[in-house]
Amino acid sequence: MKNIKYYLKKAQKEGFAIGQFNFSDFTQMKGVVNKGAELKSPIILGTSEGESNFFGLEEAVALRNVLRKKMGVPIFLNLDHGKTFEYLKKAIDAGYDMVHFDGSKLPLEENIKITKQVIKYARRKGVTVEGEIGMIGNDASRLYSEKFEIKEENLTNPAEAAEYVKKTKVDLLAVSIGNFHGIEISGIDPNLRLDLLKEIRIATGETALVLHGGSGTPEDDIRGAIKIGIQKININTELRLAFSGNLRRALTDAEVIVPYKFLADALKAVEGVTGRKIELFGSASKV
Numbered sequence: 001m002k003n004i005k006y007y008l009k010k011a012q013k014e015g016f017a018i019g020q021f022n023f024s025d026f027t028q029m030k031g032v033v034n035k036g037a038e039l040k041s042p043i044i045l046g047t048s049e050g051e052s053n054f055f056g057l058e059e060a061v062a063l064r065n066v067l068r069k070k071m072g073v074p075i076f077l078n079l080d081h082g083k084t085f086e087y088l089k090k091a092i093d094a095g096y097d098m099v100h101f102d103g104s105k106l107p108l109e110e111n112i113k114i115t116k117q118v119i120k121y122a123r124r125k126g127v128t129v130e131g132e133i134g135m136i137g138n139d140a141s142r143l144y145s146e147k148f149e150i151k152e153e154n155l156t157n158p159a160e161a162a163e164y165v166k167k168t169k170v171d172l173l174a175v176s177i178g179n180f181h182g183i184e185i186s187g188i189d190p191n192l193r194l195d196l197l198k199e200i201r202i203a204t205g206e207t208a209l210v211l212h213g214g215s216g217t218p219e220d221d222i223r224g225a226i227k228i229g230i231q232k233i234n235i236n237t238e239l240r241l242a243f244s245g246n247l248r249r250a251l252t253d254a255e256v257i258v259p260y261k262f263l264a265d266a267l268k269a270v271e272g273v274t275g276r277k278i279e280l281f282g283s284a285s286k287v
């Protein structure tokens with residue numbers, strides 16, 4: 001199997017993005033992988049610290065291995081928004097393919113220092129590292145009932161991004177260009193700052209760029225961002241809503257007690273969201 005760096009380069013050359021789909025339950029994991037295999041798309045499975053604490057780091061790695069072999073599709077496992085070197089080290093030791101160090105709330109020098117520490121450890125094990133510059137709005141992936149305000153000072157500063165990638169030599173960089181975790185109640189989030197993304201693209205050279213908070217983002221913005229140079233897009237809230245909404249409906253009848261029956265629609269819903277994102281990102285038939 002080719003590694004994630006191969007697919008990121010391919011994405012850059014051919015103008016598509018690879019989806020990172022978060023999960024904390026096996027039905028979600030299975031739904032994402034089923035669709036990836038059907039559409040012959042490389043897949044990144046993501047777990048935050050919370051999601052991986054619930055699921056288990058070793059369990060996630062073991063099931064990635066099983067699904068990789070059984071489904072014959074490149075599946076990569078990423079530790080999303082790791083806040084400390086210690087937690088990322090655990091994920092690397094467990095066998096994750098990629099780790100994301102989120103030092104965005106730290107002063108730049110401190111962010112650079114810890115990123116370098118993560119990279120030094122990750123390189124020895126062949127693990128790919130994502131860093132972050134600029135603060136991506138809202139920590140949790142969920143539906144928001146109020147309009148979300150993007151603060152100008154939280155957007156990625158191109159000069160800082162340039163300094164960060166030059167000093168750390170990070171493989172991927174997460175950017176803040178008006179994206180945020182979760183979805184506004186209207187279902188469609190505000191537009192991305194594609195003008196800023198262009199500046200960041202120029203400032204960061206060949207570094208793969210990552211768009212977090214992909215749920216609810218207008219589809220034209222996603223297409224525009226990929227054209228400018230986003231190679232990885234993270235999706236969580238839309239998967240959570242599809243999964244929980246179907247489960248809630250299936251469980252309204254108190255006589256429904258068979259998990260493989262009441263989870264069937266939730267599985268299909270996760271497959272549906274994943275399929276639509278793979279088509280939008282252009283990663284189908286790229287394996």
Ligand code: 13P
Pocket residue numbers: 022080081140141142180181182183211212213214215216234235236237238
């Ligand atoms: P959404 O929940 O908005 O899709 O964001 C997911 C994400 O960025 C995970 O890192």
